[in-house]
Amino acid sequence: PHPHGLPGVISPWPGPQGLSGLFFNGLFAMFHNVKIPKENLLNRTGTVTVDGVYTNPFKDLKDHFGASLAALSPARISVVQMSVANLKLALSIAIRFSATRRQFGPTDDEEIPVLEYQMQQWRLLPYLAATYALDHFVKTLFMNFIEFKISLVMKEKSRRKAELGRELHALAAAGKPLASWTAQQAAQECREACGGHGYLSMNRLGDIRNENDPNCTYEGDNNVLLQQTSNYLLSWVTVKHQDKAPIESPFGTVNFLEDYHYILSQKFIASSAEDCMNSSVPLAAYKWLVCYLLQESDLKVNQKKQSGCSDFEARNNSQVYYCHSLAIAFIEHTVLQRYHDYTHDPTIPSTLQPVLKQLSALYGLWSLSKHMAVLYQGGYISGEEPARFIQNAILELCSKLKDDAVALVDVIAPPDFILNSPIGRSDGELYKNLWSTVLQGSKVLQRPSWWAEFCTNKPIVGRLRSRL
Ligand SMILES: Cc1cc2nc3c(=O)[nH]c(=O)nc-3n(C[C@H](O)[C@H](O)[C@H](O)COP(=O)(O)OP(=O)(O)OC[C@H]3O[C@@H](n4cnc5c(N)ncnc54)[C@H](O)[C@@H]3O)c2cc1C
Structure with missing residues (x-):
C-alpha cells in the first residue's frame, strides 16, 4: 500500500x-x-566524457536551456490534441441532440428543436467555433514541433535550435491550458445543454468531462504553465528595453510586437455589429490587448523589484494581474491569427469560405468578450456602442451558423460506434436510439434482484419505537 x-x-x-x-x-x-x-545517458543537449567531464554544444546557457525546454513540449501538444478530441465528442452529442429535441414553440400546437432557441445557440455554437479553431491550431503546432525536430537532426546552428525550442515551449505551455480549459467548460455546458438526457450515463457526457479533467493538471498544472509563456513574453520586453538584438520568432507568433508602440496607440474602429462580423476586428483588438497586458505586467514586475521585492516575489505577486491573462490573451491571439489566415486563404473552396469565416469571427469575438473589462480599462474601447456591437455580432453569427451546425459536427464527429452516445447518433433518431440502448442493457425487463426481499421485509411502522 x-x-x-x-x-x-x-x-x-x-x-x-x-x-x-x-x-x-x-x-x-x-x-x-x-x-x-553511460550508454543509457539521455544526452541530446549535453553529455559526459569518459573522463567524467560534462560538455554541451551551446555557448550560451540560455540557448542550452531553450533547447532543453522543448523536450517537454510533445506531451503538452498531445494534451491539446486530446482536449480537441473531447471537444469534438461533446459538441457532436450536444448539437445533434439539440437539433432533434423539441420544446415549446411560438404557438401552443407547435414544438421547435431546442437549437432554435437563441440561448441554446449561444451556449453551444461558440464552443463549436472554438473546436474548429483549436483543431487547426494543434495541427500547425504539431508542424512547428516537426520543424524543431528537423533542426535537431539537421544539426542547425545552436542559436536557431534554442529559438525554435523557446517559442515552441511558450506555445505548448499556453496552448495546453487554453485547450484543456475550453474542453472542460464545453463538456459541462454540453452536459447541461442536453438536460436530463445529458446526465444519463449511457450518453457519455459525464465520461467525456471526467476524462478531460486531468488534462488541466498533468504535464504541468495549467496555472503554473501559463507562467512559462508570460516569462517568454516578458523577456521579449526586457531585451527590447536593453536595445539588444530582438528575440527571434521562427514561428512568427511574437513578430507583431515589433509594432508595440504603434499598436498601443490604436483604438477600436468598427462602427456597427455588421463590421464586427469579420475576424480581423477581434484580431486587431487582441494585438492591442497582448501589448497592453505585456506593458502592464512588465511595469508591475519592475515596480515591485524597485520597491525591494526579490525577483521571486515580484514575479509571484504579478501573476493574477496581469501575467496570467497576458499568457491567455497571447495564445488566444495566436489561435485566432492562425485560423483567420487559414479561413482567408484563397485556396479554401469558395463554397466553404463563408461558413469558415463565420466560425473564425465567432471564435474571435466570443473569446475577446471575456476581456471587455481590460479593453475598457486600457482605453481601447469607450462608450456603450462597441460592447453592444460585439454582443449583437455574436448573436447574429450564432443565428447564421445554427443551420449549418449539424453539418459542421458531421464533419468532425467520429463514427457512431466510437461516439457511442444514443442521443448523439448521426441518424438523429433520438428516442428510438435511447429506447433500443435501454433494451439492450442486461436484465432490464426483469425485476431487480432485491425486489423479493424488499417486498417481504417491508418496514413495520412503529417497530423501533421501543428502542428510541
Ligand atoms: C491523472 C494523472 C496522471 C499523471 N501521470 C503522471 C505520469 O505519468 N508521470 C509523471 O511524472 N507525473 C504524472 N502526473 C503528475 C502531474 O504531472 C502533476 O500532478 C502536475 O504536474 C502538477 O504537479 P503537482 O501535483 O506537484 O501540483 P503542485 O505543484 O503541488 O500544485 C498544487 C497547486 O499549487 C499551485 N501552484 C504550484 N506552484 C505554483 C506557483 N509557482 N505559482 C502559483 N501556483 C502554484 C498549482 O496551481 C496547483 O493548483 C499525473 C497526474 C495526474 C493527475
Whole structure:
C-alpha cells in the first residue's frame, strides 16, 4: 500500500536510508545503489566524457536551456490534441441532440428543436467555433514541433535550435491550458445543454468531462504553465528595453510586437455589429490587448523589484494581474491569427469560405468578450456602442451558423460506434436510439434482484419505537 494513501500522485517515498522510490497509480519503483551505464545517458543537449567531464554544444546557457525546454513540449501538444478530441465528442452529442429535441414553440400546437432557441445557440455554437479553431491550431503546432525536430537532426546552428525550442515551449505551455480549459467548460455546458438526457450515463457526457479533467493538471498544472509563456513574453520586453538584438520568432507568433508602440496607440474602429462580423476586428483588438497586458505586467514586475521585492516575489505577486491573462490573451491571439489566415486563404473552396469565416469571427469575438473589462480599462474601447456591437455580432453569427451546425459536427464527429452516445447518433433518431440502448442493457425487463426481499421485509411502522 502507498505510504501516504494518495493514489494517482507521484510522491517521493521516504524509505529506509539509501533507498529512494517513486509511487504512481499503485505501482512503485525503488533503486538502491544502482549504476546506470553511460550508454543509457539521455544526452541530446549535453553529455559526459569518459573522463567524467560534462560538455554541451551551446555557448550560451540560455540557448542550452531553450533547447532543453522543448523536450517537454510533445506531451503538452498531445494534451491539446486530446482536449480537441473531447471537444469534438461533446459538441457532436450536444448539437445533434439539440437539433432533434423539441420544446415549446411560438404557438401552443407547435414544438421547435431546442437549437432554435437563441440561448441554446449561444451556449453551444461558440464552443463549436472554438473546436474548429483549436483543431487547426494543434495541427500547425504539431508542424512547428516537426520543424524543431528537423533542426535537431539537421544539426542547425545552436542559436536557431534554442529559438525554435523557446517559442515552441511558450506555445505548448499556453496552448495546453487554453485547450484543456475550453474542453472542460464545453463538456459541462454540453452536459447541461442536453438536460436530463445529458446526465444519463449511457450518453457519455459525464465520461467525456471526467476524462478531460486531468488534462488541466498533468504535464504541468495549467496555472503554473501559463507562467512559462508570460516569462517568454516578458523577456521579449526586457531585451527590447536593453536595445539588444530582438528575440527571434521562427514561428512568427511574437513578430507583431515589433509594432508595440504603434499598436498601443490604436483604438477600436468598427462602427456597427455588421463590421464586427469579420475576424480581423477581434484580431486587431487582441494585438492591442497582448501589448497592453505585456506593458502592464512588465511595469508591475519592475515596480515591485524597485520597491525591494526579490525577483521571486515580484514575479509571484504579478501573476493574477496581469501575467496570467497576458499568457491567455497571447495564445488566444495566436489561435485566432492562425485560423483567420487559414479561413482567408484563397485556396479554401469558395463554397466553404463563408461558413469558415463565420466560425473564425465567432471564435474571435466570443473569446475577446471575456476581456471587455481590460479593453475598457486600457482605453481601447469607450462608450456603450462597441460592447453592444460585439454582443449583437455574436448573436447574429450564432443565428447564421445554427443551420449549418449539424453539418459542421458531421464533419468532425467520429463514427457512431466510437461516439457511442444514443442521443448523439448521426441518424438523429433520438428516442428510438435511447429506447433500443435501454433494451439492450442486461436484465432490464426483469425485476431487480432485491425486489423479493424488499417486498417481504417491508418496514413495520412503529417497530423501533421501543428502542428510541
Ligand atoms: C491523472 C494523472 C496522471 C499523471 N501521470 C503522471 C505520469 O505519468 N508521470 C509523471 O511524472 N507525473 C504524472 N502526473 C503528475 C502531474 O504531472 C502533476 O500532478 C502536475 O504536474 C502538477 O504537479 P503537482 O501535483 O506537484 O501540483 P503542485 O505543484 O503541488 O500544485 C498544487 C497547486 O499549487 C499551485 N501552484 C504550484 N506552484 C505554483 C506557483 N509557482 N505559482 C502559483 N501556483 C502554484 C498549482 O496551481 C496547483 O493548483 C499525473 C497526474 C495526474 C493527475
